[in-house]
Amino acid sequence: xxxxxxxxxxxxxxxxxxxxxxxxxxxxxxxxxxxxxxxxxxxxxxxxxxxxxxxxxxxxxxxxxxxxxxxxxxxxxxxxxxxxxxxxxxxxxxxxxxxxxxxxxxxxxxxxxxxxxxxxxxxxxxxxxxxxxxxxxxxxxxxxxxxxxxxxxxxxxxxxxxxxxxxxxxxxxxxxxxxxxxxxxxxxxxxxxxxxxxxxxxxxxxxxxxxxxxxxxxxxxxxxxxxxxxxxxxxxxxxxxxxxxxxxxxxxxxxxxxxxxxxxxxxxxxxxxxxxxxxxxxxxxxxxxxxxxxxxxxxxxxxxxxxxxxxxxx
Amino acid sequence: xxxxxxxxxxxxxxxxxxxxxxxxxxxxxxxxxxxxxxxxxxxxxxxxxxxxxxxxxxxxxxxxxxxxxxxxxxxxxxxxxxxxxxxxxxxxxxxxxxxxxxxxxxxxxxxxxxxxxxxxxxxxxxxxxxxxxxxxxxxxxxxxxxxxxxxxxxxxxxxxxxxxxxxxxxxxxxxxxxxxxxxxxxxxxxxxxxxxxxxxxxxxxxxxxxxxxxxxxxxxxxxxxxxxxxxxxxxxxxxxxxxxxxxxxxxxxxxxxxx
Numbered sequence: 039x040x041x042x043x044x045x046x047x048x049x050x051x052x053x054x055x056x057x058x059x060x061x062x063x064x065x066x067x068x069x070x071x072x073x074x075x076x077x078x079x080x081x082x083x084x085x086x087x088x089x090x091x092x093x094x095x096x097x098x099x100x101x102x103x104x105x106x107x108x109x110x111x112x113x114x115x116x117x118x119x120x121x122x123x124x125x126x127x128x129x130x131x132x133x134x135x136x137x138x139x140x141x142x143x144x145x146x147x148x149x150x151x152x153x154x155x156x157x158x159x160x161x162x163x164x165x166x167x168x169x170x171x172x173x174x175x176x177x178x179x180x181x182x183x184x185x186x187x188x189x190x191x192x193x194x195x196x197x198x199x200x201x202x203x204x205x206x207x208x209x210x211x212x213x214x215x216x217x218x219x220x221x222x223x224x225x226x227x228x229x230x231x232x233x234x235x236x237x238x239x240x241x242x243x244x245x246x247x248x249x250x251x252x253x254x255x256x257x258x259x260x261x262x263x264x265x266x267x268x269x270x271x272x273x274x275x276x277x278x279x280x281x282x283x284x285x286x287x288x289x290x291x292x293x294x295x296x297x298x299x300x301x302x303x304x305x306x307x308x309x310x311x312x313x314x315x316x317x318x319x320x321x322x323x324x325x326x327x328x329x330x331x332x333x334x335x336x337x338x339x340x341x342x343x344x345x346x347x348x349x350x351x352x
Numbered sequence: 353x354x355x356x357x358x359x360x361x362x363x364x365x366x367x368x369x370x371x372x373x374x375x376x377x378x379x380x381x382x383x384x385x386x387x388x389x390x391x392x393x394x395x396x397x398x399x400x401x402x403x404x405x406x407x408x409x410x411x412x413x414x415x416x417x418x419x420x421x422x423x424x425x426x427x428x429x430x431x432x433x434x435x436x437x438x439x440x441x442x443x444x445x446x447x448x449x450x451x452x453x454x455x456x457x458x459x460x461x462x463x464x465x466x467x468x469x470x471x472x473x474x475x476x477x478x479x480x481x482x483x484x485x486x487x488x489x490x491x492x493x494x495x496x497x498x499x500x501x502x503x504x505x506x507x508x509x510x511x512x513x514x515x516x517x518x519x520x521x522x523x524x525x526x527x528x529x530x531x532x533x534x535x536x537x538x539x540x541x542x543x544x545x546x547x548x549x550x551x552x553x554x555x556x557x558x559x560x561x562x563x564x565x566x567x568x569x570x571x572x573x574x575x576x577x578x579x580x581x582x583x584x585x586x587x588x589x590x591x592x593x594x595x596x597x598x599x600x601x602x603x604x605x606x607x608x609x610x611x
Contacts, residue, residue, distance in 0.1 A: 054611065086611075092452045095611040114355075114454040122452050128445035132376075137369075144365025145453035147358020189449075 042106045044070040044197050044228035050100035052086050060086040062252040073223045075243035076232045079341060083252040084232045088201050092122045104197055121195030123186045125202045131175035135166055135185050138174060143192040160188040164218060180211035199230045216242060236337055250341050271302045271329035277322045284315040362455045363463050370467025381471055385425045389479045392421050393486045408545050409576040414487045419570040420542030423504055425479045430472035430505040431512035431533060434464050435525040438516035457603035468509035476501060497572030503588040504565035510595035517602045536562045546578045561591055
């Protein structure tokens with residue numbers, strides 16, 4: 039594996055013509071082979087950053103390097119290394135998926151014979167081959183999203199950028215998309231993902247940056263970030279939950295309804311004493327789950343801290 | 353693969369896609385100009401033209417207006433093709449497919465212009481074929497004929513591209529043809545010789561670029577022209593260079609395309 043970082047963002051700034059400062063000098067590094075999550079609330083600057091990396095947005099300052107190639111100074115060379123799956127559908131809906139993929143390859147200078155082979159390969163892998171000769175406008179929303187992934191793979195990029203690729207896609211198709219992207223990543227392609235489905239980021243990504251109001255509020259490994267979460271909330275389903283709940287040191291119990299209760303406790307707190315206390319009150323727990331995914335709690339907390347002026351790293 | 357070879361593949365891809373588009377919607381791209389020009393030939397050439405008698409150089413009025421009408425259909429179709437195709441790509445955001453690729457700007461511009469010129473020439477051949485049902489023509493200077501057609505088509509393809517770059521809605525690509533292109537075409541000597549005009553209208557007509565295209569083409573076909581054919585080519589080449597440079601500059605700055 040190459041030692042040159044897949045992406046180096048160096049003090050990148052963007053101020054739009056209307057005066058909005060979308061990026062306030064952000065810096066980050068993505069290592070080759072990484073599956074990197076770029077998270078942030080709406081309007082945080084994620085799409086602006088991706089726009090600059092893919093040359094759809096002109097930066098106001100700073101630079102980015104893709105595998106050592108400057109996006110500003112060697113744009114054409116840098117673009118050869120990137121595959122982009124944008125947030126919005128951006129292909130000609132009157133063209134056929136096969137033609138969309140082959141034409142995309144053509145824009146990258148890939149001869150038609152090789153392009154046709156690749157189109158067949160990726161359309162098949164993304165389960166779109168049976169729609170290859172239909173007009174793209176006839177495809178479902180999930181199929182259109184998968185078509186954009188197939189199209190982004192036509193130049194077999196070293197860096198694949200996915201900007202909210204699963205927005206509005208049902209869970210089954212979403213999982214099949216992640217299976218495909220995970221496979222691409224396992225084969226060596228560096229992946230940068232933005233998504234509002236934080237559960238996905240938690241499951242797929244090894245490193246993470248959280249961006250808000252044009253600054254990086256966190257940039258670390260997923261494991262390290264999740265380790266900072268010290269409180270967890272469990273939802274317990276029970277045969278019957280009485281009105282009076284036992285008092286247990288270090289645990290806050292809340293009765294939600296006659297079959298459900300919530301237990302909030304430190305991550306280090308043992309669960310045995312909780313079950314023992316519930317059992318002593320005749321409460322039989324039938325199932326248990328996390329109330330929210332852990333990354334979501336951290337995400338909300340970090341963004342709030344950032345807005346309160348407690349930004350940790352930039 | 354070398355950059356030159358890659359650029360050639362990219363150029364071929366755009367041209368091929370444009371031609372496929374022209375053929376896919378042939379009822380919108382090829383048939384309407386053929387019908388319109390047939391009506392011009394019947395009404396102006398046959399019905400009215402037969403009462404006019406000969407005009408400049410002993411040609412019938414029908415023979416006189418054929419080069420103008422062919423050139424008019426070539427430039428309006430070249431312009432219409434690129435403005436609707438490129439603006440359509442902008443509107444659907446499909447243009448981003450090209451903007452995020454390593455393709456240089458000149459390849460994008462050349463590809464779209466080639467597509468538009470192809471439609472312009474296809475319509476020109478169609479209209480010329482229809483004209484032969486109404487009159488006989490002998491091409492006096494084949495090379496000048498072809499060069500003037502090509503330059504006229506390139507000029508209006510480039511102008512259509514500039515229009516599409518600036519356009520923000522579909523109405524914007526209809527404004528220029530309606531308020532600028534059509535009046536200039538009709539006043540550019542398609543239906544008459546500017547020698548029929550008194551001053552200052554003759555002098556004013558000479559600042560109309562379409563006059564030079566129509567007359568260069570008419571010189572190629574009939575061997576007669578209201579302007580010196582050398583001057584016509586210099587004017588046309590000047591427009592090609594200026595508009596191509598402007599189009600490339602717009603792409604470089606990302607006007608209307610990149611934020």
